[in-house]
Amino acid sequence: MSNLHQAINEVRKQAVEVVSLRELGRRSESGRFVSTGLDRLDRVLDGEGLPAGSISELCGPSSSGKSSLVTRIMADITGKGGCVAYLDYFDVLSPEFLQHAGVDLENLLWIRGTREEDAVFCREGTARRAQGNISGQVAPGSSVFKRVIRQVEILIQSGNFSLVILDLAEPSSFRGYSAPAVPGGAWFRLQRAAEKSGGTLLLLSGRRLSSGAAARVLSLESRRGLWGGGKFSAPGSGPAGDLFRKKEKRALLLGMEGSVSVLKGGAGGGSILFHCHL
């Protein structure tokens, strides 16, 4: 046996444990779940919902229904008396819509980001993309990055919240930039924190961010808006009339139709259609 092999064997003996990412993902499932409040979705997700003690990710473009789905989950949890922490990075949450959806606002802790933070965070990401870093990853030493991770870590570790939501999804495509990706190591750090405390982290993102650390990844897609009433020409007035002159106007926006597919975890990559209503 060469010295190298001997050394490797020695390391193996001394190593506490070497686990694969897949194994790590399996271990994170503590056997408890956070229900989404939707039977059909819970069935697709192993029958019970989002696994506690792990990270789940909900990603999709603007108007794909991810916020509506999260609102439904929040309504379910807060309605049962649980507490939810929402780290609203881009400050996009609308309390009146949450209230309308049945979320018990007094059981929700809202941590709002500031425009300055947002600008710094996104400038860093945009600058890195310009420099050839395709993913636009923020440097691990970035103070903003550290704060986000630290904040989430505190909330998860406390064990006070049934669900901690980290919303890093861009408010709209009109911003011209997106939130930069957080280095993969950070997600594993949060995954370990969740595993240790039994907390559940739900990550909301425009595109997939959590690399391999998430136990469940759901991808949402927008199908179409649901419009009510008959079609009629829009007379409009002034400049508004100019924009919509040749359009067929509808009486009312009723809601939207979307689909959600399970990209990772769950009972075999199912997909379901859902409707949201205003």
Next chain:
Amino acid sequence: MAVPSYFIAIYSSGLEPAVRSRHLIAPVSYPVKPGGLLFEVDARYRQETLEKIDSFSLPALRIGGAFTRTAAVFAALLAPGTILPYGREKGFLASFPLRHLSLQEALPPGFLDTMHSWGIRTFGELSAVPSGELVARLGQGALKLQRAAAGEDEGLPETLPEVPVFREKREFEHPIESTEALLFPLGEMVESVCRRVSGSGKAVQGIELVLNAEDGGRDRKKTETSLPSRNSRLLASLLRLELETVALSSGITSIEMEAYPARARHLQYSLLEPETLAPEEKELTIAMAEKSWPESRVGVPAVLDSHVPDPGCSVEWRETRFFREKKARGGTAGDLEGKGNRSQASISMALRRERPPRPVSLREQDIVSCAGPWKYSGGWWSGEESLQSWSREEWDVELKSGELLRIFWHFGESRWYLEGVYD
């Protein structure tokens, strides 16, 4: 030889500092009607006591002193600033109208009328009436009033419940240069003060910390708990978070700490509820969250009863039910299993707001469907230039990209704004 006591009565609209620090003014004090404070001091040190009272700069101060409690109070109320020498009480009070007797004593019904019918109108005239005759006609109660009119004390004074002050002070041999090193003495001080507060049957509502620097600077930090607590670990952690914001310009030579006691809370948890998390845990979590991201706003969302655009806001979490109860349900996922209605629920659409609304330029060919307009204005009554006024036309539009937007035309600025995205 025993030195007689001297009594100093004070009345002021801002008596609170004197009440809190009365042990600094005089070791013995009593409450007196109506809402005053009476100090009992060694007669030799009345001058010093008066100087200490003066140092509090109490507003609208009325002060009086005498060798009896009764005379001191009457002096403060009827002739503020009077400091009576020994044996002058009766003579001082003699000329005051008899109705002022009600300032200290409850007068029986018809007492003043009877006195008037007898031709007795002043304190002096009442005190001159033979006691036996007075008791024979009006009973023992009249004797008490006669003594009060003569400036004599009756019985023992009513004692004021002690308001304990919980202070700790540590002076260091060498100045401490880093906040981390301060944590050791701080932890010990918090523990000590908690033990004392706990011993008095109370809990700590807040702690004020004063850091005295070598260069003469003083840094004050104050932390408060939402609910009174005796948990020294929690209080030390909250103070540590406060200290993290301190930038030491020079070494710390001493620390002073004062704890504010409050009634301890009594919670009765149900035996049938799952094990709960202490409110202190939540307090600490949120305090840490606030400190780790100081510029952010941490609170509970609230919908204001207003018709202004975007009426939602976040409110101080301490004021809400989020903190005060619901600990029983505050646990993690497993605690919630099996509760609630799992029927096929509907999903309400959410709006992701742009704060503030973002100016956008849309092209007609990008729009698939639209609904509107909803004309919407308000705040015009505040004046044309007011920032509070708005006038807009709202539309819901669907773009070819699949985005569902809420946009509005701003009449004042004649441009389109994106209010939010339905998501």
